[in-house]
Amino acid sequence: MKIIVCVKQVPDTKGGVKFNPDGTLNRSGMLAIMNPDDKAGLEAALRLKDQYKAEVTVITMGLPKADEVLREALAMGADHGILVTDRVLGGADTWATSSTLAGAIKNLEYDLIITGRQAIDGDTAQVGPQISEHLNIPVISYAQNLRIEDKSVIVKRQFDDRYHVVKVQMPCLITALSELNQPRYMTPGGIFDAYDVELTVWKRENLKEVDDSNLGLKGSPTQIAKASDKVRKGAGEVVKLDVSDSVAYLMDKLTEKHIISL
Numbered sequence: 001m002k003i004i005v006c007v008k009q010v011p012d013t014k015g016g017v018k019f020n021p022d023g024t025l026n027r028s029g030m031l032a033i034m035n036p037d038d039k040a041g042l043e044a045a046l047r048l049k050d051q052y053k054a055e056v057t058v059i060t061m062g063l064p065k066a067d068e069v070l071r072e073a074l075a076m077g078a079d080h081g082i083l084v085t086d087r088v089l090g091g092a093d094t095w096a097t098s099s100t101l102a103g104a105i106k107n108l109e110y111d112l113i114i115t116g117r118q119a120i121d122g123d124t125a126q127v128g129p130q131i132s133e134h135l136n137i138p139v140i141s142y143a144q145n146l147r148i149e150d151k152s153v154i155v156k157r158q159f160d161d162r163y164h165v166v167k168v169q170m171p172c173l174i175t176a177l178s179e180l181n182q183p184r185y186m187t188p189g190g191i192f193d194a195y196d197v198e199l200t201v202w203k204r205e206n207l208k209e210v211d212d213s214n215l216g217l218k219g220s221p222t223q224i225a226k227a228s229d230k231v232r233k234g235a236g237e238v239v240k241l242d243v244s245d246s247v248a249y250l251m252d253k254l255t256e257k258h259i260i261s262l
C-alpha cells in the first residue's frame with residue numbers, strides 16, 4: 001500500500017500571532033512547526049506502515065526552509081520526502097495550493113492520501129477536499145479514527161453532535177483531526193538517518209497537468225485585502241441594576257453582539 005501525507009509547515013500560533021507593520025504575517029518572528037492535524041495524519045500513516053508495511057511519502061509545498069518539516073517526518077518514520085518549491089508558487093490561496101499539490105501527486109502512485117483537516121495558520125480546511133476534486137477521488141473529512149479493510153478505508157467521521165462510520169474504496173483522500181491519535185516522537189537514530197536522506201525537490205516544471213493560470217498569486221481567485229490582529233477587548237463595564245432590569249440589559253447586549261437571537 002502506498003500512502004501520501006500532505007504536511008504543511010506553519011507558524012506556531014500558541015503564543016499568539018505576530019504581524020509585520022504592513023499587516024502580513026511575521027513568519028520569521030514565530031517558531032515553525034509541523035501542522036498538528038498533519039502530524040496526526042502522518043502518525044496514522046506510520047501505524048498503517050507498521051501494520052501492513054505501507055510505503056509512506058510526505059509532501060509539502062512551501063519555501064526551501066519547509067524541508068525541515070519533511071526531515072521531521074522522516075525522523076518519525078516516513079520513507080520519502082518531496083518538497084515542492086518555486087517562486088511562481090508564492091502567494092497561493094487554497095485553490096492554487098491544491099492545484100499545485102494535486103499536480104505533484106499526479107506523478108506518484110497512491111492508494112491513500114492523508115491531509116490534515118485544517119492548517120492552524122490559514123485555517124480554511126479547504127485544501128484536502130480540493131485536492132480530491134482535482135484528482136477525482138472520493139474524500140472523507142474529519143477522521144477521528146481510521147482502519148483498512150481489504151481495498152477500503154473505514155473512517156469514523158466527526159460531526160458536531162455525532163459521528164458517522166463511513167466506508168470508502170481506495171484510492172481516496174482522508175482529512176485527519178488531531179484527535180485521531182497521539183503522534184510518536186522522532187527517534188535519535190531517525191534524526192541522524194533523516195539528514196542523510198536525499199529529499200526530492202520539485203519545481204513548476206515537475207507539476208503534471210496544471211495550467212499556469214492556476215498557480216501562485218496570479219492563479220489565486222482570492223486575494224487578502226487586509227490582515228490585522230484581533231481587536232482587543234475593552235475594559236469591563238460595571239452596571240448596577242435590579243434583577244429584572246439586569247436580565248433585560250444582558251439580553252440586549254447578547255442580542256446586539258449576535259451571540260443570541262430572540
Ligand SMILES: Cc1cc2nc3c(=O)[nH]c(=O)nc-3n(C[C@H](O)[C@H](O)[C@H](O)COP(=O)(O)OP(=O)(O)OC[C@H]3O[C@@H](n4cnc5c(N)ncnc54)[C@H](O)[C@@H]3O)c2cc1C
Nearest residue numbers: 061091093094115116118119122123124125126127223224
Ligand atoms: C492572496 C493570498 C496570498 C497568500 N499568500 C501566502 C504566502 O505568501 N505564503 C503562505 O504561506 N501562505 C499564503 N497564503 C495562505 C495560503 O493560501 C494558505 O496557507 C494555503 O492556501 C493553505 O490553506 P490553509 O492554510 O487554510 O490550509 P487548510 O486547507 O486548512 O489545510 C488543510 C490541509 O491541507 C494540507 N496543506 C495545506 N497547505 C499545504 C502545503 N502548502 N503543503 C502541504 N500540505 C498542505 C495540510 O495537510 C493541511 O492540514 C495566502 C493566501 C491568500 C488568499
